[in-house]
Amino acid sequence: MKCQDYSLNRQTERDNLNLNPLQRGGVLPPESRQALYEFSDGYSVCDYCSGRLDEIPKPSIHGFLEDMARFINVDHVRTVHGAREGKFAVMHALCRPGDTVVMDGNAHYTSHLAAERNNLNIVEVPSTGEPEYRIDPVAYQEVLDNLDDRGEDVSLVLLTHVDGDYGNLTDARAIGKIAHDTGIPFLLNCAYSMGRMPIDAKKLNTDFIVGSGHKSMAASGPIGILGVQEEWADLVLKRSGRHQVKELEMMGCTSRGAPIATLMASLPYLIDRVSKWDVELQKTLYFVSEMEKIGGVKQIGVRPTEHDLVRFETPFFHSIADKHPRKGFYLYEELKKKKIVGIKRGQTQWFKCSVYGFSQEQVHYIAHSFAEIASKFREMAD
Structure with a gap:
């Protein structure tokens, strides 16, 4: 019997910044x-x-x-x-x-x-x-x-x-x-x-x-x-x-x-x-504030958030999907070009993410990457 290829590698996740909230707290030292x-x-x-x-x-x-x-x-x-x-x-x-x-x-x-x-x-x-x-x-x-x-x-x-x-x-x-x-x-x-x-x-x-x-x-x-x-x-x-x-x-x-x-x-x-939780929370609050500068992006849930798991409603990115040739997949693909993963493929109406465990420099890069994508396709959102 010959077994199928089970794709037993996580190179994409390991080589990129993974925003999936399920993954952020489980990274092994x-x-x-x-x-x-x-x-x-x-x-x-x-x-x-x-x-x-x-x-x-x-x-x-x-x-x-x-x-x-x-x-x-x-x-x-x-x-x-x-x-x-x-x-x-x-x-x-x-x-x-x-x-x-x-x-x-x-x-x-x-x-x-x-x-x-x-x-x-x-x-x-x-x-x-x-x-x-x-x-x-x-x-x-x-x-x-x-x-x-x-x-x-x-x-x-x-x-x-x-x-x-x-x-x-x-x-x-x-x-x-x-x-x-x-x-x-x-x-x-x-x-x-x-x-x-x-x-x-x-x-x-x-x-x-x-x-x-x-x-x-x-x-x-x-x-x-x-x-x-x-x-x-x-x-x-x-x-x-x-x-x-x-x-x-x-x-x-x-x-x-x-x-x-x-x-x-x-x-x-x-x-x-856990003694550095306040630092993690401040990074999250910074990330939320930068994301909401895009316009048409809003954190849902208790505000200001008290945890690193954040849910955004993103009608701005969803409106681009209506006109983009790749439809809802464009956002995942644009982020991946910037070595960012963790947002589900095809999801643009809303998404969950977390920047827990990333450095302040990485958090800034992630927020800036979303802003660059927004700027690149802004005309499609109009």
Whole structure:
């Protein structure tokens, strides 16, 4: 049998400035690339395992999990295959089929799937709609009060800390307090915040917190973080009756091999980089201001933005697509000529992007490149 060509290279992405928000927080530092090489074989971290992944002494996964717990301020940490698996595990441990979970209207689709897979009812807290799409704590209070008035119990409150559509940073501390005041456990999805910005799970009033190693923590995927406070540890980390060292919700062992090795190697780097979050945010604000000088380009979501993921409405670039011989593909192609990628092919009406991790000089170059493209085709927009 002859296999097909699987196109196993990322030369385009590696040789260009990649604006894809999914990629910006997952770029590996050199020490993690070395760990990727060292632990690239199969079950490479399992040579000294006595049955529990979280207790492996060499490499010191046990020590790493203790450090990670201190980094995000939780009592217990486990690695999972992604934030979605962490959400599913919490729901599966806490809820029963037919229970109700309340989540924000900007929630990631995997929050819906985790609930659906557990046969739970979803009640959404609506956003304010365009142009901000803000999630207000008072809206959570109203939804919970309405459910209580109807006699409907809620098993879990979930919030997306930073949503993947607009990059809105929501007041998790306030919503966590609302959940606790009504006696409901609180799960915070930090897929776009843990590893990019400082996170203190206890200050944010969380019972459970999930993060994404491959999205925001400079790790090779798939890997995520599940943080659990002490009150819930016996339930979420319950052991198997038949295989007594294995934790049920973790299916015994979760991420093993290259993903966990790269996340371990990246932790010192992450500890340093979250301390520079203000610098990253200022670069984003500069980028937004330069983009909006084009005219017909506007940041959508809470303003000023509080996160590096930015969504622009771009009617200016879309009007050019109507007349350009390459239609909507022209923008991607013009950017690629300038060694910039990450905007989806054919997308001109709106797009999401991030300049997280780029130097100020690179951010200036990216903004200037968009301005040059706008100037080049301005007559088509008239």
